[in-house]
Amino acid sequence: xxxxxxxxxxxxxxxxxxxxxxxxxxxxxxxxxxxxxxxxxxxxxxxxxxxxxxxxxxxxxxxxxxxxxxxxxxxxxxxxxxxxxxxxxxxxxxxxxxxxxxxxxxxxxxxxxxxxxxxxxxxxxxxxxxxxxxxxxxxxxxxxxxxxxxxxxxxxxxxxxxxxxxxxxxxxxxxxxxxxxxxxxxxxxxxxxxxxxxxxxxxxxxxxxxxxxxxxxxxxxxxxxxxxxxxxxxxxxxxxxxxxxxxxxxxxxxxxxxxxxxxxxxxxxxxxxxxxx
Numbered sequence: 001x002x003x004x005x006x007x008x009x010x011x012x013x014x015x016x017x018x019x020x021x022x023x024x025x026x027x028x029x030x031x032x033x034x035x036x037x038x039x040x041x042x043x044x045x046x047x048x049x050x051x052x053x054x055x056x057x058x059x060x061x062x063x064x065x066x067x068x069x070x071x072x073x074x075x076x077x078x079x080x081x082x083x084x085x086x087x088x089x090x091x092x093x094x095x096x097x098x099x100x101x102x103x104x105x106x107x108x109x110x111x112x113x114x115x116x117x118x119x120x121x122x123x124x125x126x127x128x129x130x131x132x133x134x135x136x137x138x139x140x141x142x143x144x145x146x147x148x149x150x151x152x153x154x155x156x157x158x159x160x161x162x163x164x165x166x167x168x169x170x171x172x173x174x175x176x177x178x179x180x181x182x183x184x185x186x187x188x189x190x191x192x193x194x195x196x197x198x199x200x201x202x203x204x205x206x207x208x209x210x211x212x213x214x215x216x217x218x219x220x221x222x223x224x225x226x227x228x229x230x231x232x233x234x235x236x237x238x239x240x241x242x243x244x245x246x247x248x249x250x251x252x253x254x255x256x257x258x259x260x261x262x263x264x265x266x267x268x269x270x271x272x273x274x275x276x277x
Contacts, residue, residue: 004093004169005061007034008244009275010252011268012065012173015042015049022056024263029060031272035171037065037252040098047072047080054084054091062091065148065173065252066130068098069107074114081122094122095148097130098200105135112143128171132205137163145169146249151196153226154242156209161247171250172243177230178267179258182221185230188258190219193227228256233274240275 004010011033015021028036036057038049043064054062067077077094084092099107108129115122129140131147137160140147146169147160157172164170175192179185196202197216206216206223215223229239240251253271255264 004063004171004250005034007032007276008248008250009033009240009271010035010037010063010171010250011271012037012039012252012254013042013053014039014263016263020263021049022052024265025053025056025060025062027265028268029057031268032276033060033268033272035061035063035093035250035252037063037095037173039254040064040066040068043067044071047076050080050092051084054088059091061093063093063128063148063171064095065150066095066097066128069096069111070098070100074111074118078115078118078122081126082120092126093145094127095130096127096144097148100200104201105139108136108139109143128169131160132201133208134163136201141165141168146171148173148252150254151175151193151202151227152205153209154239154246156205157243157248158246169249170247171252172248173252173254174239174243175228176236176253176255176267176271177228177258178233178236178255178264178270180231180235182230184258185228186221186224188256189224189228189230192254192256193224194219233270236271237274 011028013036025036125145127144128146128148129144131137131140132149137147141164148171150173175189177185177188211223229236243251255267257264
């Protein structure tokens with residue numbers, strides 16, 4: 001077992017004000033997903049959801065994808081890790097990213113220095129970096145358990161594995177729309193893709209993967225199809241298999257329902273049946 005838990009399929013979970021996500025976490029664990037990831041957008045109001053999901057579940061790994069470095073000081077991450085580790089050792093993965101400014105590598109190195117300098121530290125084996133570019137991937141290899149990229153192609157996965165080497169973990173986050181109608185599926189994916197296409201290092205990485213400025217500005221069908229696993233469960237499974245074959249240790253399913261503001265329980269069940277059981 002590495003930092004990612006015991007299996008190749010993870011899943012993201014949205015936090016709900018009514019606490020219903022804790023019941024959903026129990027469901028996801030029972031379906032066999034090896035890691036439950038809480039995305040950065042769900043951690044705007046604090047890091048408690050990570051602690052709560054660990055406590056609500058039994059043995060599943062729980063990760064942040066990601067704790068934004070611009071929003072939380074190292075001391076807050078240290079306190080969270082100490083608290084969870086004291087009662088549920090080995091369960092929490094501290095996914096980190098979202099560095100801002102002109103020198104992101106220097107900023108992230110300084111952040112990791114603080115985690116290393118704590119007593120006890122947040123060890124490299126318990127942290128992942130939201131790395132995209134080659135130099136950040138090298139940092140994930142050298143100072144963390146591995147990398148946690150989002151919105152990438154299977155070809156990128158192979159290139160990232162080449163940089164990370166064999167020892168580092170690679171968890172690829174993949175948008176998933178369980179819908180066979182092309183227009184409906186692409187429309188469901190366009191909102192999150194459009195948002196990320198303007199954030200941080202994502203535009204540069206999209207260009208690095210061969211997409212044009214026109215693709216990025218309009219979220220072209222070509223780009224959506226390359227970045228999003230859509231179709232029936234078999235089609236999703238084929239895309240997941242390509243990432244795993246290219247070198248991913250885990251593919252994290254970021255399920256986008258076709259009906260806004262719904263919890264994708266049907267999709268979770270279907271995907272678990274096709275990909276895990």
